[in-house]
Amino acid sequence: MIVSILLVALGFVGLIYGANWLVEGASSLAKKNNISDLVIGLTIVAFGTSAPELVVNSVASMDGFSDIVLGNIIGSNNFNLFIILGIASLVYPVAVQSSTTKGEIPISLFVAVAVLALANDFLIGPNTSISRIDAFVLLLFFGGFLYYIFRQLKTQRPEEIDVSPKSNGKITLLILVGFAGLVVGGKLVVDNAVTIATDLGVSQKIIALTIIAAGTSLPELVTSVVAALKKNSDIAIGNVIGSNIFNLLLVLPISSLINPIPYNTNFNTDLWILSGGTVFVIIAILTGKSRNISRIQGFLLLSFYLLYTGYLVSKEL
Numbered sequence: 001m002i003v004s005i006l007l008v009a010l011g012f013v014g015l016i017y018g019a020n021w022l023v024e025g026a027s028s029l030a031k032k033n034n035i036s037d038l039v040i041g042l043t044i045v046a047f048g049t050s051a052p053e054l055v056v057n058s059v060a061s062m063d064g065f066s067d068i069v070l071g072n073i074i075g076s077n078n079f080n081l082f083i084i085l086g087i088a089s090l091v092y093p094v095a096v097q098s099s100t101t102k103g104e105i106p107i108s109l110f111v112a113v114a115v116l117a118l119a120n121d122f123l124i125g126p127n128t129s130i131s132r133i134d135a136f137v138l139l140l141f142f143g144g145f146l147y148y149i150f151r152q153l154k155t156q157r158p159e160e161i162d163v164s165p166k167s168n169g170k171i172t173l174l175i176l177v178g179f180a181g182l183v184v185g186g187k188l189v190v191d192n193a194v195t196i197a198t199d200l201g202v203s204q205k206i207i208a209l210t211i212i213a214a215g216t217s218l219p220e221l222v223t224s225v226v227a228a229l230k231k232n233s234d235i236a237i238g239n240v241i242g243s244n245i246f247n248l249l250l251v252l253p254i255s256s257l258i259n260p261i262p263y264n265t266n267f268n269t270d271l272w273i274l275s276g277g278t279v280f281v282i283i284a285i286l287t288g289k290s291r292n293i294s295r296i297q298g299f300l301l302l303s304f305y306l307l308y309t310g311y312l313v314s315k316e317l
Contacts, residue, residue, distance in 0.1 A: 001196060001199045001200075004196050005192075007192040008188065008193055008215070011186065011188030012216075014185025014188065015216065016185075016219055018177075018178045018185055019052055019178065019219060020178070020219075021175075025166075028170075028171045050246040052186070052215075053076055053216045053251045054251045057073065057255040058186070058254065058258060059190045061259045062259065065194065067203065070261065071267070072212045073252050074213075074271060075213025075270070077244045077247055078274050080217055080243055081277045082304060083301075084217065084224045085237070085281070086298045086305070087302065088237075088298070089294065090295050090299060093293060094292055094293040095291060096285045096293065104241045104242070105281060105282055105285075107245060108245050109278040111141065111248045111249055112248065115138070115252065120263070128263040128265060130263055134253070134256060138253040142250050145245060189212060190212075194207075206313060220243050224240060237293075280297075280300075
C-alpha cells in the first residue's frame with residue numbers, strides 16, 4: 001500500500017504540473033495567433049484549472065468507477081467551498097462584489113440543486129443515474145453560463161494575462177508534455193486510489209471524497225491562498241465559485257458522455273451539504289458589515305468540513 005500511496009502522490013504531481021504546462025503552452029500559442037486575453041482567460045485558463053478533475057474523471061468513467069467520478073467532483077466542490085474559501089478567509093477576510101453575490105454564487109447554488117434533481121430523476125430511488133441526456137442538459141446550462149460571463153465582461157475591464165514570448169518548439173513541447181502529465185497522472189491516481197481503498201477496506205466513495213478530491217483541488221487551493229495573501233478577494237472567491245460551476249457543468253457531463261454514471265444516492269447528503277454551504281456563504285456576505293466572509297465564518301466553514309469528513313471516515317473504519 002505504501003507503493004500505491006507514493007504513486008498517488010506522483011500522480012498528483014503529474015496532474016498539477018501537467019495542467020500548468022498545458023495552460024502555459026496553449027496560452028502562448030493563442031497569443032501568437034492574436035487571440036485576445038479575454039478569450040484565453042475564459043477558455044484555456046478556465047479549462048486548465050479543471051483539467052485534473054476532468055482527466056481523473058474521464059479515466060474513472062472509462063474504467064466504470066462511478067463512485068470515484070461522483071466523489072471527485074462533489075468532493076472537490078465541497079473542498080473548494082469549505083476548505084479553500086475557509087482558509088482564504090482566515091488569511092484575510094474575503095470581500096465579495098455585489099455582482100458576484102447576485103450572479104455567480106446563486107448560479108453555483110442552482111447548478112448543485114439541478115445536478116441533485118437530474119441524478120435522482122426528480123425522485124429519490126435505487127435506480128438513478130446521470131445519463132447522456134442529463135449530460136446534454138448540463139452542457140446546455142454550461143453554454144448559458146459562458147454566455148452570461150461574456151455579457152458580464154463586456155462591462156468590465158479585462159485583466160491582462162502575462163504570457164512571455166515562446167518559440168513554436170517550446171510551445172509544442174509544453175502542450176505535449178502537459179497533456180502527457182495529465183494522462184499519466186490521472187491514470188496513476190485512479191488505479192492506485194482503488195488499490196488503497198481495497199487494502200484499507202473502505203469504499204471508493206470515501207477515497208474519492210477525501211484524498212482524490214483534495215489532490216485535484218490543490219491548484220485552486222494555492223491560487224486562492226496566494227490571492228488572499230495579496231488581498232485580491234475577486235480571485236479568491238472567483239476561483240472557488242468558477243471551479244465549482246465548471247466541475248458540475250463541464251467535467252460531470254463529459255464523464256457521463258463517456259459512460260452513463262450509476263448514481264449512488266448516498267451522495268445526496270454531500271450535494272445537500274454543498275447547497276447548504278453555498279447558502280451559508282450568501283447569508284454571510286449579505287449580513288456582513290463590509291459584504292465579506294469574515295475570519296469567524298471562514299473558521300466555521302473549515303471546522304464543519306473537517307468534522308463531517310472525520311465522521312465519514314470513522315463510519316468506514
